[in-house]
Amino acid sequence: MVTYSIPNGILVQRVVSETVLLDAARGEYFELNQMGSEMFRRLEEHGDPEAVIASLLDEYDVSREELQDDLDQLVADLLAHGLLLRHDEV
Numbered sequence: 323m324v325t326y327s328i329p330n331g332i333l334v335q336r337v338v339s340e341t342v343l344l345d346a347a348r349g350e351y352f353e354l355n356q357m358g359s360e361m362f363r364r365l366e367e368h369g370d371p372e373a374v375i376a377s378l379l380d381e382y383d384v385s386r387e388e389l390q391d392d393l394d395q396l397v398a399d400l401l402a403h404g405l406l407l408r409h410d411e412v
Contacts, residue, residue, distance in 0.1 A: 325369035325409045326397065332405055334366075343405045352403055354396075361396055369409075371397065 328334065333344040341359035344351045354362055364374040375389050382389075400406035 323411045324371065325411060326365055326371070327369060327407050327409065328366060329404065329407050336363075343400075345404060348404070350403065352400070352405055357392065358396055361393055362400075365393075365397075365406075 331345065331347055333346060335342045335344070336359065339356040339359060341354040341362055342351055343354070343362075361374060361378070364377055365371065368374055368377075371393055374393060375386065378384075378389050379386060397406060401408060
Protein backbone atom coordinates (compact mmCIF):
# COMPACT_ATOMS: atom_id res chain seq x y z
CA MET A 323 0.00 0.00 0.00
CA VAL A 324 1.17 3.51 -0.77
CA THR A 325 0.56 6.39 1.64
CA TYR A 326 1.62 10.03 1.62
CA SER A 327 2.59 12.61 4.20
CA ILE A 328 3.68 16.23 4.31
CA PRO A 329 7.42 16.73 4.81
CA ASN A 330 8.71 18.67 7.81
CA GLY A 331 9.26 22.30 6.95
CA ILE A 332 6.23 22.61 4.65
CA LEU A 333 3.78 25.21 5.88
CA VAL A 334 0.12 24.73 5.03
CA GLN A 335 -2.26 27.70 5.09
CA ARG A 336 -5.91 27.45 4.19
CA VAL A 337 -7.44 30.64 2.83
CA VAL A 338 -11.20 30.50 2.26
CA SER A 339 -11.57 27.58 -0.19
CA GLU A 340 -7.95 27.44 -1.33
CA THR A 341 -4.75 26.12 0.22
CA VAL A 342 -1.23 27.48 -0.04
CA LEU A 343 1.74 25.19 0.61
CA LEU A 344 5.04 26.90 1.35
CA ASP A 345 8.48 25.37 1.35
CA ALA A 346 10.13 28.03 3.51
CA ALA A 347 13.63 26.62 3.02
CA ARG A 348 13.44 27.05 -0.76
CA GLY A 349 11.06 30.01 -0.76
CA GLU A 350 8.65 28.24 -3.10
CA TYR A 351 4.91 27.99 -2.78
CA PHE A 352 2.16 26.03 -4.45
CA GLU A 353 -1.47 27.12 -4.55
CA LEU A 354 -4.35 24.64 -4.67
CA ASN A 355 -7.84 25.45 -5.92
CA GLN A 356 -10.98 24.36 -4.09
CA MET A 357 -11.01 20.73 -5.27
CA GLY A 358 -7.24 20.41 -4.97
CA SER A 359 -7.53 21.75 -1.43
CA GLU A 360 -10.21 19.21 -0.58
CA MET A 361 -8.14 16.36 -2.01
CA PHE A 362 -5.05 17.59 -0.16
CA ARG A 363 -6.95 17.92 3.13
CA ARG A 364 -8.23 14.38 2.86
CA LEU A 365 -4.84 13.07 1.81
CA GLU A 366 -3.32 14.83 4.79
CA GLU A 367 -5.98 13.29 7.04
CA HIS A 368 -5.98 9.73 5.67
CA GLY A 369 -2.61 9.38 3.91
CA ASP A 370 -4.22 6.72 1.73
CA PRO A 371 -5.29 7.76 -1.80
CA GLU A 372 -7.98 5.05 -1.90
CA ALA A 373 -9.60 6.50 1.22
CA VAL A 374 -9.51 9.96 -0.38
CA ILE A 375 -11.24 8.70 -3.53
CA ALA A 376 -13.87 6.78 -1.55
CA SER A 377 -14.72 9.79 0.61
CA LEU A 378 -14.93 12.14 -2.39
CA LEU A 379 -17.18 9.74 -4.33
CA ASP A 380 -19.64 9.91 -1.44
CA GLU A 381 -19.91 13.70 -1.76
CA TYR A 382 -19.36 14.65 -5.40
CA ASP A 383 -21.15 13.67 -8.58
CA VAL A 384 -18.06 12.66 -10.54
CA SER A 385 -16.70 9.41 -11.90
CA ARG A 386 -14.10 7.39 -10.06
CA GLU A 387 -11.82 7.63 -13.10
CA GLU A 388 -11.97 11.44 -13.14
CA LEU A 389 -11.24 11.63 -9.42
CA GLN A 390 -8.39 9.16 -9.79
CA ASP A 391 -6.87 11.14 -12.67
CA ASP A 392 -7.16 14.43 -10.76
CA LEU A 393 -5.70 12.96 -7.57
CA ASP A 394 -2.86 11.28 -9.49
CA GLN A 395 -2.00 14.61 -11.12
CA LEU A 396 -2.12 16.48 -7.81
CA VAL A 397 0.10 13.90 -6.11
CA ALA A 398 2.59 13.95 -9.01
CA ASP A 399 2.78 17.76 -8.89
CA LEU A 400 3.25 17.83 -5.12
CA LEU A 401 5.91 15.11 -5.23
CA ALA A 402 7.76 16.94 -8.00
CA HIS A 403 7.86 20.12 -5.89
CA GLY A 404 8.93 18.31 -2.71
CA LEU A 405 5.65 19.10 -0.99
CA LEU A 406 4.64 15.50 -0.38
CA LEU A 407 6.45 12.32 0.69
CA ARG A 408 5.58 8.87 -0.64
CA HIS A 409 5.69 5.85 1.68
CA ASP A 410 5.62 2.38 0.15
CA GLU A 411 4.37 -0.02 2.79
CA VAL A 412 4.62 -3.76 2.40
